[in-house]
Amino acid sequence: MDIARILITAGEPAGIGPEIIVKMAQKPCTDQLVVCADPDLLQQVASEIQLPLALTELDLDAEPKPHQIGHLWVIPCQLKRPATSGQLNQENSAYVLETLGIASDLAQQGLVDAILTGPVHKGIINDSGLKFSGHTEFFAERCGCDKVVMMLATEGLRVTLATTHLPLREVADAITPELLREVITIIDRELREKFSIQQPRILVCGLNPHAGENDHLGNEESRIISPTLAELNQELDSTLIGPLPADTAFQPNKIDKVDTVLAMYHDQGLPTLKYKGFGKAVNVTLGLPYIRTSVDHGTGLDIAGSNIADIGSMQYALQFTQDLIQRRRQS
Ligand SMILES: NC(=O)c1ccc[n+]([C@@H]2O[C@H](COP(=O)([O-])OP(=O)(O)OC[C@H]3O[C@@H](n4cnc5c(N)ncnc54)[C@H](O)[C@@H]3O)[C@@H](O)[C@H]2O)c1
Ligand SMILES: N[C@H](C(=O)O)[C@H](O)COP(=O)(O)O
Numbered sequence: 001m002d003i004a005r006i007l008i009t010a011g012e013p014a015g016i017g018p019e020i021i022v023k024m025a026q027k028p029c030t031d032q033l034v035v036c037a038d039p040d041l042l043q044q045v046a047s048e049i050q051l052p053l054a055l056t057e058l059d060l061d062a063e064p065k066p067h068q069i070g071h072l073w074v075i076p077c078q079l080k081r082p083a084t085s086g087q088l089n090q091e092n093s094a095y096v097l098e099t100l101g102i103a104s105d106l107a108q109q110g111l112v113d114a115i116l117t118g119p120v121h122k123g124i125i126n127d128s129g130l131k132f133s134g135h136t137e138f139f140a141e142r143c144g145c146d147k148v149v150m151m152l153a154t155e156g157l158r159v160t161l162a163t164t165h166l167p168l169r170e171v172a173d174a175i176t177p178e179l180l181r182e183v184i185t186i187i188d189r190e191l192r193e194k195f196s197i198q199q200p201r202i203l204v205c206g207l208n209p210h211a212g213e214n215d216h217l218g219n220e221e222s223r224i225i226s227p228t229l230a231e232l233n234q235e236l237d238s239t240l241i242g243p244l245p246a247d248t249a250f251q252p253n254k255i256d257k258v259d260t261v262l263a264m265y266h267d268q269g270l271p272t273l274k275y276k277g278f279g280k281a282v283n284v285t286l287g288l289p290y291i292r293t294s295v296d297h298g299t300g301l302d303i304a305g306s307n308i309a310d311i312g313s314m315q316y317a318l319q320f321t322q323d324l325i326q327r328r329r330q331s
Contacts, residue, residue, distance in 0.1 A: 003031055004325045005064040006318070007075070007112040009099045010037035013083035013092055015299030016309035017118030018045040021072070022053055023311045024318070029067035031322060034058050034112065036099040038079040042072070048085075049307045060111050075102060085305025088121060093128035096120050100135065104142045107290035114291035114321045115139075116314075119299045122165070133165040136285050139292055147182040148287035149190070151260065152270060152296060153320070154277025157250070158260040159269040160187050160202075160286070171265045175207055175220050180228045184262070188238045190286040191259055193331065194324055203249055203258040204229060204242030205268060211245045279312040282320040291328065293321045 008024075011017030021035055022045050035042065039055050046053035052070040077099050081091045103115045117135050125132040132138060140148040150161045162183050163174050184202065191200035205211075206225060208218030215222055225243040233240050241258065248254070249261055250272045263269025273281060274296060281296035295313040303309055 002329070003064040003066055004113040004322065005032045005034060005111075006321055006325075007034045007036060007103050007106060007115050009103050009115065009117045010035055010041070011099075011118030012088070012096060012121040012124070012299045013038065013041050013079055014085055014087050014089065014304060015119055015121060015301055016297075016304050017120075017299065018042055018083075019049060019085075019304070019307065019309045020295070020311050020314050021118060022046045022049060022051050023309070024314055025053060025067075025072045026051055026069055027311075027315070028069060029318065031067065031113075031325075032064035032073060033067045034073040034075060036075040036077055036102050038083075038095070039074050039076050041079055041083055042074070044083075045085075048305065060106070075106075077102060086301050088124040088301070090124050090128035093125040093130055096125060097130060097132065097138070100138055101142065104139050104290075107292070108143060113325045114293065116317055116321050117292070117294040118314075119295055119297060121299045121301075135292070135294060136164050139285060139288055143289055145287055145289075147179075147186065148285050149183050149186045151187075151284050151286055152273045152281055153284065154273060154281035154296075154316075157255050157273055157276055159273040160260045160262045161266060161269055162262060162264045164266060166265065168265065168267075172207060172218075172220060175224055175264055177224055177228045180225065181232065184228075184232055184238075184240065185236070186287040187260060187262065188236050191238075194284075194286070194291075194327065195259070196327060196331075197259050200238040200260070201258040202238055202240050202260055202262055203244060203254060204240055204262045205246040205249050205264055206243035207264045209245070209247075211243045279310055280316045281313060282317040284320070284324070291321060291324045293317045293324070 058073040191197040212221040283294040285292045
């Protein structure tokens with residue numbers, strides 16, 4: 001079996017990302033795990049949580065080797081300032097984005113099979129003067145993709161988002177026929193290609209309470225969502241159901257019958273997903289030229305340095321990434 005090379009970015013250096021990576025290094029894995037981060041930071045965290053860690057700089061020309069417990073391959077990237085757990089420092093924001101840029105470029109060149117990102121802190125990156133709304137948008141821009149789609153998945157539920165990191169005030173204006181057409185087309189294609197689902201069924205939420213209540217509580221459903229779904233139901237070989245009221249769209253008898261629920265905005269879809277599966281869910285970007293996954297949680301600044309960060313989501317995301325790589329190789 002060909003060994004895959006999976007590149008993990010350590011994310012915010014003051015958060016729980018480095019700790020989770022050091023803990024992951026202690027677990028078995030059949031593929032090669034490479035981390036893009038400051039090696040001194042990884043060693044510092046390993047020593048703080050008293051776990052063994054050997055690092056070897058990656059030779060990109062060498063064949064991938066299976067993971068060895070307590071060891072990681074590393075693509076070094078230097079912090080600007082030493083990191084202290086739980087204390088953000090905007091001087092390290094450029095470092096965080098540098099790791100993402102390196103990862104994206106290597107994935108685009110086919111030198112790694114997938115990117116798995118550790119959590120970053122959007123606020124501190126913006127505080128440093130660098131515009132950043134999330135990995136999803138960063139990688140899309142880096143790859144020149146007009147549109148990509150955020151999906152979070154856990155056992156029994158995949159949630160996709162029509163809009164991602166957008167202030168709520170701007171969401172209604174963003175829901176246009178063009179946006180829905182692009183998003184649903186990507187979901188339709190990627191459910192087939194990445195998940196081997198031949199005839200995807202997509203449940204689409206309304207935007208307004210009770211899906212607009214016959215236009216008495218907003219009319220985006222009748223003006224925009226319903227007509228677009230009707231057109232796409234003719235054009236695509238997918239089944240689009242909706243728009244349905246979001247408050248009851250996630251009942252088990254509904255989600256069991258579909259392949260994803262498309263929510264109109266971040267907090268319409270993700271609270272349900274994270275209630276159902278926080279700690280055993282993955283974030284995957286649909287529509288990029290490479291496989292990109294992430295953990296379901298953020299930087300956990302409140303627990304960073306306490307050695308209590310749970311690696312469940314990273315483990316789930318790693319297994320999910322390996323499955324995506326295998327499926328792509330078989331297609
Ligand atoms: N993939 C990513 O890069 C990603 C994902 C979500 C949030 N974020 C960012 O992270 C920052 C903090 O966000 P937040 O506070 O809303 O969410 P968070 O996920 O960092 O924390 C929410 C709560 O969950 C706990 N928690 C999170 N991960 C945990 C783990 N692995 N083990 C045990 N407990 C864990 C935290 O201690 C906290 O109490 C924000 O800047 C946000 O944008 C990044
Ligand atoms: N929306 C994601 C979540 O709530 O888990 C998180 O902010 C990360 O998004 P990116 O992968 O775009 O950074």
